[in-house]
Amino acid sequence: SHHPVFIFLSETKKPNAFVKTICKKLGFEDRFSLVDPQGQGGGLLLLWEPSVSILHIQSTSFYIAIHFQLANSEPQWGIFVYLSTNKSVRISQWADLEAAKTGWGDLWFVSGDWNDLCSNVEKEGGNPRPYGSFLGFNSFIKNMDMEEIKMLGHQFTWCNNRTTEGLVEERLDRAFGSLDWHQAFPNATVLNKATSSSDHSILLVDAGSQKDRKPKRFHFDKRWVGKEGFLEVVSAAWRIPVSGTPFFKLKEKVKNTRTALLIWSSKFHTQNQLIIASLTQKLEDLRAQNIANNWDDWNNTRIDLQKAHHQEELYWNQKVRLNWLKHGDSNSNFFHAYTLQRRRKNAISRLVSSRGEELTSQSAIQSHISDFYSNLFCSEGSWGGDSVLHLIPRSITSDMNTSLMLPVEEEEVKTALFSLPPDKSPGEEGMSAFFYQHL
Structure with a gap:
């Protein structure tokens, strides 16, 4: 009912x-x-x-x-x-x-x-x-x-x-x-x-009043890069001593940096829409007065408003992740609308399980998807696949296999990382390619 x-x-x-x-x-x-x-x-x-x-x-x-x-x-x-x-x-x-x-x-x-x-x-x-x-x-x-x-x-x-x-x-x-x-x-x-x-x-x-949405993931905000103290916070967190395998050390350093950035970013105001509204109102107030008598204040406020619009555009630009749309080509209204449209398109509000049950709560949907893919990639025993594998033509030569088995070099990793589009979806740790490319 x-x-x-x-x-x-x-x-x-x-x-x-x-x-x-x-x-x-x-x-x-x-x-x-x-x-x-x-x-x-x-x-x-x-x-x-x-x-x-x-x-x-x-x-x-x-x-x-x-x-x-x-x-x-x-x-x-x-x-x-x-x-x-x-x-x-x-x-x-x-x-x-x-x-x-x-x-x-x-x-x-x-x-x-x-x-x-x-x-x-x-x-x-x-x-x-x-x-x-x-x-x-x-x-x-x-x-x-x-x-x-x-x-x-x-x-x-x-x-x-x-x-x-x-x-x-x-x-x-x-x-x-x-x-x-x-x-x-x-x-x-x-x-x-x-x-x-x-x-x-x-x-x-x-209106979707259910509150069982998953906690918000950390995402690196590219607006942080130009702010005072950013490099110092990242550098201090990265220098925290960590012992273990190289991969474990890298993972922990990224984790430490993420924690430090969250603490650091909470100390300054990032809600640009409120900043824009406040600065716009200030411009209106100054315009109602004699601009000539308040020129310095007027000009500084106008510059601050341009910076705030720039920051807002950066934020929505990184959320839509459009390769063909460069920063400055459009305004944040477009970015905002595109993000909402993509979010609605990708949303899963109902799902029918393999048993025919209709799932509507986010927790049930998440659990079902997790179980499905966990089982999908699990082996349930051999069924004699060797008799079929020998019929598949070999596509990897011995030379190719030798090349693939070579140790990965540092320069290869850097080249691959810096060739990634900066605003593509980040990994599990929430750091986009933009973060690594601008250190």
């Missing part, structure tokens, strides 16, 4: 007086917001739980926007929409949402019936739509700077319920979140559930 915080109904087709009576009978009393239907269609209803603290409500003929706060969380906006089936009206509604977005801040999601598609992939049956008919909706999504929340289950949300020959299914309903919303709720999903009472599916938006 599900216990949603909000319940949104579109196309209620009932007058306000009737809907209010139903809401009170269901125990919602004054915990609802509604929009009257227009003619024979339309009508919106939003209900919420007592745990929701309502800060502000806005509504139009096609959406209800609510500024709310839950316990132990930041305030956010939830926008619930029902867009027109008429394209010209829908275009006007897109413009209204783009204008309203400026008042929602950074943390918001929007969900409902969009009555449009992004491509013919989101349509099954009937005649395909021309490519140009999708451009408007896709441009609107881009202009809103929002990402779709990952949908689980059936990919279509509407069905005309006709016979096999005339059956049409489409993905008309979906939920989106701002980039900051996705960052705040990285495990968010939309569950598509079938229902017999409507031609539309029920969408359950789950």
